Amino acid sequence: MPIRFFNTFSRQLEDFVPLEPGIVRLYTCGPTVYNFAHIGNFRAYVFEDLLQRHLEYRGYRVLRVMNLTDVDDKTIRGCRAAGIPLAEFTKPFKDAFFEDLDALRIKRAQHFPEATAADHIARMISMIETLVEKGHAYRAEDGSVYFRIRSFPAYGQLAHIVLDELQAGVRIRSDEYEKENVGDFALWKAWDPADGDVWWESPWGRGRPGWHIECSAMSTGLLGPQLDIHCGGEDNIFPHHEAEIAQSECVTELQFSRYWLHCKHLQVEGAKMAKSAGNFFTLRDLTKEKGWSGREVRYALLSVKYREPLNFTMEGLGAARSALGRIDEWTRKIREIADSANSADADPPHMRSNLAAFGQALDDDLNISAALASVFDVIRETNRRIEEISPNEAKGLMTWLDGVQSVLGLTSEESEIPQQVRDLVAQREQARLEKDWKTSDVLRDKIQTLGWTIKDSKNGQKLTRA
């Protein structure tokens, strides 16, 4: 079965075929760094991480870019209120974002371009110039440049909006009265006293880029004119992604992205997340103040399919904790059996359940609920006949689990012990049985140089990270 995704553009499940065989060009809209990212944002990033990991599991090389929006109204307002330069204001939020990615075990993209980098600003300006030359954009009197949506007949196709409906009922904001059409959006915003010292020189005077052109320039600049998959939360569909399509395609005259995947918004305790409702969480609130681990939060965010509503609750985190406990306990038992093997052979497990079901469920538009159910089927079935499992079969199960965990990213710290270290520990166990203390000490030192400390106790050797 091929991989299938629900494409927001066509509103249909489509077979996934990348432009270049074996390679996936993936662009994911990143955070606006004016504050700590909240767990809603992380639902989007965890879903994108699952997408990347599953594509890699299926043998694709994934080239991924996630931008950091470090200039927009909110970041400018923030730095002005704090009375510090923009870069100084956004830096701690950028650092926190990367810490949070690690805590949630989200794989790093190849590039995290920052909108304010000189080469990206230059590309944004050059794209806007092309749009003006081609008649898709115009300069208003104040020096702002707008995209002329009437010049792109496909405008509205992603969001399935008809232009005339779009215009009805929209009131023109007083600061945008110079636009030809209410739906026209800013590519370049002329400097305003409220911007302080945040501005760049351009052919239209001092100003700054609009948010939409940032993503068009950074995606095509780093991945080329055509993407395979573009992702974001559902709030990004309109106007942000609609605008990205219009700008990019009017410049390149090529289809911008072949597939559009959007995750549904996360709700907290059944309601929209809002500071005023007291249900607004950053990852830090959950890990540093409420004592949940990043791994538990990852499980809670991951375990509901991206197109289904996710209601984030403390009970949900509790359920994540017990589900992980079951996986860990099973892993420990199977590993123990596997470690007692005296050959390197792994036998295919004798399963009634289908070990391939995990990957097949994810092929089907990332159906994570079915994928996790298949994991628990295997756990249930093997637990029932644990006494009969041979060391070689247990090794076969560990190989299967390694594949599953490369996608889920939920391995416990303990089971992250590398095979080489585990082999040395087993050799040391043997040396100690033979009262060969010299070899035992040499092995302990070797294990130490690999980053693990061994302590001997009544119950045997205990391994911890050095």
Ligand code: AMP
């Ligand atoms: P922002 O920093 O607002 O630009 O958002 C960064 C990413 O998080 C975008 O892909 C948004 O669509 C996504 N996002 C924002 N809020 C939520 C939410 N409550 N649930 C899921 N995704 C969200």
Ligand code: ZN
């Ligand atoms: Zn974007």
